[in-house]
Amino acid sequence: MGIIINNCRRCNTCNLVLCPAGNVKKAAENGKCFECGACTLACPYKAIKLDKSRREKVRVTVDGKPVKVAGLVKDALEAAGIDVGKSPESTIFMPCECGGCWACAVKIDGKLALSCITPLSEGMEIKTKIKSPLRAISGFGAHMVGGVGTPYYLKESIRPIEVVGFTHGCNLRCPQCQNYRIAFTAKAPLLEPKETAKILLGLESIYITGTITFSGGECTLNKEWLLETMQRIKRERKVNIHIDTNGTILNPKYIDQLVKKGMTQIGIDLKALKTRTFQRITGIRDEKIAKEYLKNSWSATEYITNNYEEEVYLGVGIPYNKKLITIKEVKRMGEKIRKINPEIQVCVLDYRPEFRRQIIKRPSFNEMIQIKKLLNNEGLRTVIVQTTHGHIGP
Numbered sequence: 001m002g003i004i005i006n007n008c009r010r011c012n013t014c015n016l017v018l019c020p021a022g023n024v025k026k027a028a029e030n031g032k033c034f035e036c037g038a039c040t041l042a043c044p045y046k047a048i049k050l051d052k053s054r055r056e057k058v059r060v061t062v063d064g065k066p067v068k069v070a071g072l073v074k075d076a077l078e079a080a081g082i083d084v085g086k087s088p089e090s091t092i093f094m095p096c097e098c099g100g101c102w103a104c105a106v107k108i109d110g111k112l113a114l115s116c117i118t119p120l121s122e123g124m125e126i127k128t129k130i131k132s133p134l135r136a137i138s139g140f141g142a143h144m145v146g147g148v149g150t151p152y153y154l155k156e157s158i159r160p161i162e163v164v165g166f167t168h169g170c171n172l173r174c175p176q177c178q179n180y181r182i183a184f185t186a187k188a189p190l191l192e193p194k195e196t197a198k199i200l201l202g203l204e205s206i207y208i209t210g211t212i213t214f215s216g217g218e219c220t221l222n223k224e225w226l227l228e229t230m231q232r233i234k235r236e237r238k239v240n241i242h243i244d245t246n247g248t249i250l251n252p253k254y255i256d257q258l259v260k261k262g263m264t265q266i267g268i269d270l271k272a273l274k275t276r277t278f279q280r281i282t283g284i285r286d287e288k289i290a291k292e293y294l295k296n297s298w299s300a301t302e303y304i305t306n307n308y309e310e311e312v313y314l315g316v317g318i319p320y321n322k323k324l325i326t327i328k329e330v331k332r333m334g335e336k337i338r339k340i341n342p343e344i345q346v347c348v349l350d351y352r353p354e355f356r357r358q359i360i361k362r363p364s365f366n367e368m369i370q371i372k373k374l375l376n377n378e379g380l381r382t383v384i385v386q387t388t389h390g391h392i393g394p
């Protein structure tokens with residue numbers, strides 16, 4: 001009971017999951033699975049299925065309130081009447097559900113723990129009113145190309161243009177995720193802002209790029225951690241800080257805070273215009289959440305343009321693959337961006353077979369050039385397309 005593994009291809013991705021039983025495969029064999037579901041999110045072959053067993057209820061307290069419930073800490077929070085969810089407005093924001101972001105941290109018997117994957121046990125005292133000082137982050141290094149928010153005039157450099165850290169955990173479930181080993185896993189150094197800032201500043205001293213980038217996964221999920229890390233960087237050195245994001249949980253207040261803590265570049269990956277397309281691309285089944293996320297990413301684009309044109313370099317991403325989005329919708333996205341500001345840098349990303357969506361074909365070079373022409377004709381002045389022959393654009 002717990003999980004069933006069928007047709008495992010031994011890619012080992014499940015070994016990167018923070019399995020509360022210690023090891024996904026052993027948990028499947030010996031029935032010790034706690035049914036958190038993290039491994040089912042990460043497995044690229046959908047080889048792991050949850051098989052919910054009847055767990056015994058235990059007595060725990062949540063902020064002093066007694067509840068009797070079975071399962072994980074998140075079940076106890078819900079049983080205590082706390083709003084737990086994927087909306088950033090939730091009392092306990094639980095966006096990744098894989099142990100990567102630490103946004104859902106609580107204290108259990110005085111120790112920090114994750115409500116999304118921690119199994120309940122008798123007598124636990126759970127406290128929710130805490131700040132999470134940790135985040136799983138890996139892949140520190142220097143990059144030559146950058147991302148959607150990297151200014152086009154830096155992209156052709158022959159030396160590294162930014163140093164980067166990849167935060168684990170993502171609130172989206174994109175079946176064609178290009179970075180699933182970061183987005184759905186958590187086995188990585190768990191770092192406080194101070195340690196993270198030190199590593200990134202150390203790398204920046206070596207490569208002298210002038211820019212530090214937070215990418216992921218989704219770097220905005222654990223707000224306190226990100227803002228404090230940025231503040232520590234800014235306090236030490238005057239560098240550009242680049243936020244590479246899907247923009248789905250940004251709001252004006254959060255954007256103001258990011259700018260105040262030193263954000264100078266942002267790349268927002270706009271996934272679609274229509275909710276159904278957004279759901280197809282991101283794998284978000286809940287229509288209400290999909291609508292909220294999509295609205296937030298477009299509103300963030302507009303808000304930054306209207307309020308921080310001078311301080312922040314803004315780039316936006318547009319997806320393209322004919323199986324996922326129509327040319328008509330891409331055109332309408334272009335129109336909408338042009339109305340916000342025709343000068344916004346637009347990067348069109350050629351969605352290729354990755355992760356669970358292996359049946360799509362990477363768009364051809366010619367298709368991508370056609371998309372570039374289409375968007376240029378819409379009045380967008382800076383359009384870069386990602387192609388089989390590298391980036392094409394100004």
Ligand code: FES
Pocket residue numbers: 093094095096097098099100101102103104105114115116117169
């Ligand atoms: S939601 Fe629990 S770690 Fe991200």
